[in-house]
Amino acid sequence: MPDYERFxxxxxxxxxxxxxxxxxxxxxxxxxxxxxxxxxxxxxxxxEGSTIAFELSQEQRRAGRGGRGPGQDCRRHLWDLRSxxxxxxxxxxxxxxxxxxxxxxxxxxxQLMSSGPSQVAAAAEFIDRTLQNEGSWYRAxxxxxxxxxxxxxxxxxxxxxxGTIRDALRKxxxxxxxxxxxxxxxxxxxxxxxxxxxxxxxxxxxxxxxxRTPLLLHSDLTRLEGFLRSAGTSELTxxxxxxxxxxxxxxxxxRDRQRAQVVLGRWEADPDSGLRRxxxxxxxxxAPEPRPQGDxxxxxx
Numbered sequence: 001m002p003d004y005e006r007f008x009x010x011x012x013x014x015x016x017x018x019x020x021x022x023x024x025x026x027x028x029x030x031x032x033x034x035x036x037x038x039x040x041x042x043x044x045x046x047x048e049g050s051t052i053a054f055e056l057s058q059e060q061r062r063a064g065r066g067g068r069g070p071g072q073d074c075r076r077h078l079w080d081l082r083s084x085x086x087x088x089x090x091x092x093x094x095x096x097x098x099x100x101x102x103x104x105x106x107x108x109x110x111q112l113m114s115s116g117p118s119q120v121a122a123a124a125e126f127i128d129r130t131l132q133n134e135g136s137w138y139r140a141x142x143x144x145x146x147x148x149x150x151x152x153x154x155x156x157x158x159x160x161x162x163g164t165i166r167d168a169l170r171k172x173x174x175x176x177x178x179x180x181x182x183x184x185x186x187x188x189x190x191x192x193x194x195x196x197x198x199x200x201x202x203x204x205x206x207x208x209x210x211x212r213t214p215l216l217l218h219s220d221l222t223r224l225e226g227f228l229r230s231a232g233t234s235e236l237t238x239x240x241x242x243x244x245x246x247x248x249x250x251x252x253x254x255r256d257r258q259r260a261q262v263v264l265g266r267w268e269a270d271p272d273s274g275l276r277r278x279x280x281x282x283x284x285x286x287a288p289e290p291r292p293q294g295d296x297x298x299x300x301x
Contacts, residue, residue, distance in 0.1 A: 120179055123172045124186040127164055131200045134160035143199055150232045152196040161200055165207045177215045181223065184208050188227055202227075202236055210243040218256040220248075221263050228278050241278055246285045 131154045140155030147153075156164075169175070175183070187205040190197055205227070209216070224245055231237045252260050267279035 119172055119175070120182045120186065123168055123175070123183055126171065127168050127187065127204055128191060128201065130164045130167070131156045131161065131198075131204065134164065135200070147199065147233050147235075150196075151199040151202070154198055154200045156200040158203070161203050162207055165204055165211065169208075169211060175212075177217065180208065180212045180215055181220060185223065188230075197230075199233075199236075202231070203239075206236060206240050206244060210239070213244060213247050214251075216244075216248045218252055218259050221245075221260055224248075225263070225267070225275070228275060229272060231274075237274065237278065241281055242285075245278075246282060249282065249286065 134157070135153075135155035137155060139157070140153040143153035143155065144151070172179075184205040187201045187208070188197065191201065209224075224240070227240060228237055228245075231240065249257075249260055249264075264279050264282060267275045270276055270279075
């Protein structure tokens with residue numbers, strides 16, 4: 001049996017199990033509603049009423065009602081299975097009943113999840129969701145105004161960004177060089193087609209690269225150049241240069257160092273003024289410190 005046929009069968013079975021969960025969840029909601037309607041308790045002041053209300057809200061969230069919270073997990077998983085099934089099966093996917101179930105999950109989904117439940121896609125979604133949960137509207141307005149509207153903002157603090165990347169790397173601790181670079185590119189890009197890039201996502205990419213600098217190769221300098229060109233603000237270029245590019249270049253030796261020097265020479269003559277400033281900054285940081293003048297013995301006294 002070909003691999004794609006085996007995957008299709010497995011995905012069909014998983015999809016049937018997920019669809020089978022929905023009637024049970026709806027039944028739980030109905031029973032919670034009927035129990036609540038048959039009682040005259042005051043939800044705000046009666047402990048039992050509060051418990052019923054809490055259980056009802058939890059069942060609604062599990063069945064996928066109530067917005068963008070964890071309640072859409074079942075529908076989101078069905079969407080991922082539907083996407084994978086379409087990639088391994090020719091012809092129309094079919095199933096109008098499933099279409100009505102999946103429709104809410106199509107709104108506002110991160111772009112990468114449409115490609116399947118890969119580890120990089122899952123990590124990107126985890127980071128994006130956590131940054132949104134950590135954000136605040138007033139901080140987002142401040143960031144967007146400060147950057148002149150070039151980038152969108154979730155309003156997450158720098159500490160929240162660093163904590164999110166730390167948690168992501170603990171969760172996905174086996175990421176190799178390719179996975180790290182793919183994740184950084186995903187975070188640097190748009191969360192959805194047609195939307196603006198998000199400042200906190202790009203800052204998270206910088207923090208990710210900073211924490212995994214030993215994995216970088218000389219060939220990654222071209223991708224870092226793309227980040228520098230498109231950063232749009234010194235709040236991204238400065239940490240990217242100081243915390244990623246300079247330490248990365250400092251450990252290159254031999255032919256890798258020579259290749260990097262060729263790229264830096266091109267930056268120095270590039271029409272992009274930001275890239276020329278980046279090259280000057282790197283040269284300044286890599287230049288040896290001047291030897292102290294005068295009598296060092298007298299200076300030490």
